[in-house]
Amino acid sequence: MGLLESIRGPRDLKALSPEQLTVLAGEIREFLVDSVSRTGGHLGPNLGVVELTLALHRVFDSPHDKILWDTGHQSYVHKIVTGRHDFAKLRQEGGLSGYPSQAESEHDVIENSHASTVLSYADGFAKAFQVRGLDDRHVVAVIGDGALTGGMAWEALNNIAAAKDRPVVIVVNDNERSYAPTVGGLANHLATLRTTRGYERFLDWGKGVLGRTPVVGQPVYDILHGAKKGLKDFVAPQGLFEDLGLKYIGPVDGHDAEQMEQALRKAKGFGGPVIVHALTQKGRGYDPARNDEADQFHAVNPIHPETGLPIAKASGASWTSVFADEMVKVGAERDDVVGITAAMLIPVGLHKFAAAYPDRTFDVGIAEQHAVTSAAGLALGGLHPVFAVYATFLNRAFDQVLMDCALHKCGVTFVLDRAGVTGFDGPSHNGMWDMSILQVVPGLRLAAPRDAAQVRAQLREALDVDDAPTVVRFAKGTVGPEVPAVGRIGGMDVLRRTGPERNGGGEGGDVLIVSVGTMAEAGIEIAERLADQGIVSTVVDPRWVKPVDPELPKLAARHRLVVTLEDNSRIGGVGSAIAQAMRDAGVDVPLRDFGIPPEFLDHATPGSILSRIGLNAQDISLQVVGEVARLAADTPPGETAKPVS
Numbered sequence: 001m002g003l004l005e006s007i008r009g010p011r012d013l014k015a016l017s018p019e020q021l022t023v024l025a026g027e028i029r030e031f032l033v034d035s036v037s038r039t040g041g042h043l044g045p046n047l048g049v050v051e052l053t054l055a056l057h058r059v060f061d062s063p064h065d066k067i068l069w070d071t072g073h074q075s076y077v078h079k080i081v082t083g084r085h086d087f088a089k090l091r092q093e094g095g096l097s098g099y100p101s102q103a104e105s106e107h108d109v110i111e112n113s114h115a116s117t118v119l120s121y122a123d124g125f126a127k128a129f130q131v132r133g134l135d136d137r138h139v140v141a142v143i144g145d146g147a148l149t150g151g152m153a154w155e156a157l158n159n160i161a162a163a164k165d166r167p168v169v170i171v172v173n174d175n176e177r178s179y180a181p182t183v184g185g186l187a188n189h190l191a192t193l194r195t196t197r198g199y200e201r202f203l204d205w206g207k208g209v210l211g212r213t214p215v216v217g218q219p220v221y222d223i224l225h226g227a228k229k230g231l232k233d234f235v236a237p238q239g240l241f242e243d244l245g246l247k248y249i250g251p252v253d254g255h256d257a258e259q260m261e262q263a264l265r266k267a268k269g270f271g272g273p274v275i276v277h278a279l280t281q282k283g284r285g286y287d288p289a290r291n292d293e294a295d296q297f298h299a300v301n302p303i304h305p306e307t308g309l310p311i312a313k314a315s316g317a318s319w320t321s322v323f324a325d326e327m328v329k330v331g332a333e334r335d336d337v338v339g340i341t342a343a344m345l346i347p348v349g350l351h352k353f354a355a356a357y358p359d360r361t362f363d364v365g366i367a368e369q370h371a372v373t374s375a376a377g378l379a380l381g382g383l384h385p386v387f388a389v390y391a392t393f394l395n396r397a398f399d400q401v402l403m404d405c406a407l408h409k410c411g412v413t414f415v416l417d418r419a420g421v422t423g424f425d426g427p428s429h430n431g432m433w434d435m436s437i438l439q440v441v442p443g444l445r446l447a448a449p450r451d452a453a454q455v456r457a458q459l460r461e462a463l464d465v466d467d468a469p470t471v472v473r474f475a476k477g478t479v480g481p482e483v484p485a486v487g488r489i490g491g492m493d494v495l496r497r498t499g500p501e502r503n504g505g506g507e508g509g510d511v512l513i514v515s516v517g518t519m520a521e522a523g524i525e526i527a528e529r530l531a532d533q534g535i536v537s538t539v540v541d542p543r544w545v546k547p548v549d550p551e552l553p554k555l556a557a558r559h560r561l562v563v564t565l566e567d568n569s570r571i572g573g574v575g576s577a578i579a580q581a582m583r584d585a586g587v588d589v590p591l592r593d594f595g596i597p598p599e600f601l602d603h604a605t606p607g608s609i610l611s612r613i614g615l616n617a618q619d620i621s622l623q624v625v626g627e628v629a630r631l632a633a634d635t636p637p638g639e640t641a642k643p644v645s
């Protein structure tokens with residue numbers, strides 16, 4: 001790839017001729033398909049922003065000018081033209097992040113891969129430049145049509161439009177899709193703007209022809225321009241953006257580097273808030289992506305580059321598919337159950353329910369806050385909504401869960417997919433905070449199923465609660481083997497006892513291991529390892545981790561040590577809640593809580609993250625053996641360390 005090799009920074013783009021830019025764009029697409037088909041990643045979105053990114057870096061001077069990307073999954077081309085060509089370990093330990101990364105480059109600003117934030121950052125930058133008198137630099141925000149459906153984007157637009165003298169260049173990257181086609185009134189408005197493309201071309205043609213005959217040309221051009229404006233307003237009212245006080249430039253062909261550059265130079269010189277509406281295609285130039293109905297290769301696992309077909313076949317059912325299938329069954333039994341997604345119908349597993357019950361499925365766009373409060377409205381209206389969302393994306397709707405759902409005792413069920421360490425997508429995608437932040441929501445009940453059978457059972461149990469919000473959270477990827485219960489204490493499943501039966505129910509021993517959700521297998525393995533050391537333990541799965549089962553403190557009192565395991569932040573998680581419940585019950589037994597440390601976890605494979613943070617059976621067993629030994633050592637002389645029974 002001759003030309004691409006020579007691009008070591010944005011400066012190398014500035015001298016290229018239009019012909020060279022076309023060649024370079026082709027080489028970049030070839031590079032993206034070749035590389036991302038090997039590693040997996042956001043192939044479709046990045047194929048769609050090749051010319052747009054080249055134009056941005058030719059018109060603006062990053063890092064002096066700030067080029068900001070919303071969500072950041074479409075920043076591979078930006079990385080390539082800012083000197084990062086080694087994509088061999090994309091999204092893996094030690095490799096490039098799949099999103100902008102300040103540690104990687106001075107050209108990167110926003111690392112957060114949560115959508116709809118870029119305009120707020122841009123508003124902040126513009127205000128900072130103005131207050132500091134830095135009028136020699138620009139801020140450019142690239143936002144997708146999907147991200148533009150997020151509420152924050154409109155809060156920011158309201159502020160950006162307020163100051164006519166505060167330059168902000170907004171590039172709307174309109175490929176008509178989030179994963180699926182973008183929904184809502186905004187999407188329809190963007191569509192009407194797109195239809196005026198013909199008028200732009202007509203007007204440009206007119207300007208060219210008429211411009212050569214100035215005497216006649218100008219008045220005729222003015223008439224034409226007036227006609228275009230009137231026609232546009234008639235056919236495609238520009239009102240939305242212009243009525244807000246934003247200059248609107250477009251629609252522009254986002255794959256025509258020259259047209260993009262022209263529009264960006266116009267925007268750069270405007271001196272106030274301006275929108276450049278770029279029309280692009282997700283997966284541009286790669287037929288397998290263009291022809292992909294589902295999401296045009298929004299995010300792929302490794303694929304065969306020639307065909308786009310996945311290299312690895314899924315090794316079993318995913319957590320998502322178990323939920324998807326059960327939702328269809330529930331839909332047939334209960335016509336009050338409705339589904340809600342925030343622009344991720346297939347990724348969260350509501351597509352089958354939607355196919356069966358289209359009138360009972362609502363895609364609200366990338367608008368989780370709206371989704372939650374709309375769900376509260378649906379519940380108050382007599383239905384039982386199921387909002388399926390990635391755990392990390394519910395973070396932004398915490399107040400809506402607390403005040404709009406729980407305060408009103410709304411029977412809304414939240415199904416949190418991608419809970420726990422997800423790894424590849426970096427620090428803002430791990431579902432590691434839900435079991436902490438939701439602990440403080442009065443009345444909310446939270447379940448963490450350990451296997452497919454429990455997903456089905458706990459989903460149904462959640463749907464039976466109509467006077468409080470309920471949460472069912474599970475991990476990314478393939479669901480593990482069934483983990484059968486060997487007994488039940490209160491609402492908790494006993495998964496393993498390694499000592500002789502005591503007190504009839506096998507209650508009591510040295511260590512009580514409380515494994516949450518997918519930590520069940522680790523809990524059982526830890527019990528076996530402890531047994532090898534002569535340490536007797538009981539493993540329980542609380543199933544519903546909030547509220548803490550009233551039997552748990554009593555069971556804890558019959559052990560010398562309690563160990564809790566959760567794929568959630570250690571801070572304020574299930575372990576903390578159990579410790580509090582034990583204190584409240586006057587049970588003074590030491591507790592060791594194992595979870596995710598309170599840090600942002602850099603991108604890597606989930607396995608390597610879990611082993612680095614020590615959230616695995618081997619490391620935990622070693623610590624527990626040491627703890628038990630310390631406890632035994634504390635036993636007064638003459639007394640043998642024995643379980644409290």
Ligand SMILES: Cc1ncc(C[n+]2csc(CCOP(=O)(O)OP(=O)(O)O)c2C)c(N)n1
Nearest residue numbers: 045113114115144145146147177178179393
């Ligand atoms: C708050 C939030 N919700 C959901 C997502 C998941 N997500 C990642 S990209 C994407 C679609 C973005 O669409 P758009 O902004 O149009 O960008 P495109 O991929 O089309 O370039 C979604 C829903 C997210 N990153 N953040």
Ligand SMILES: CC(=O)[C@@H](O)[C@H](O)COP(=O)(O)O
Nearest residue numbers: 071073113299347418425476
């Ligand atoms: C950028 C984004 O938020 C999603 O596209 C994310 O990559 C989800 O990844 P998975 O669906 O593969 O978990």
Ligand SMILES: [Mg+2]
Nearest residue numbers: 144145146177
């Ligand atoms: Mg889009």
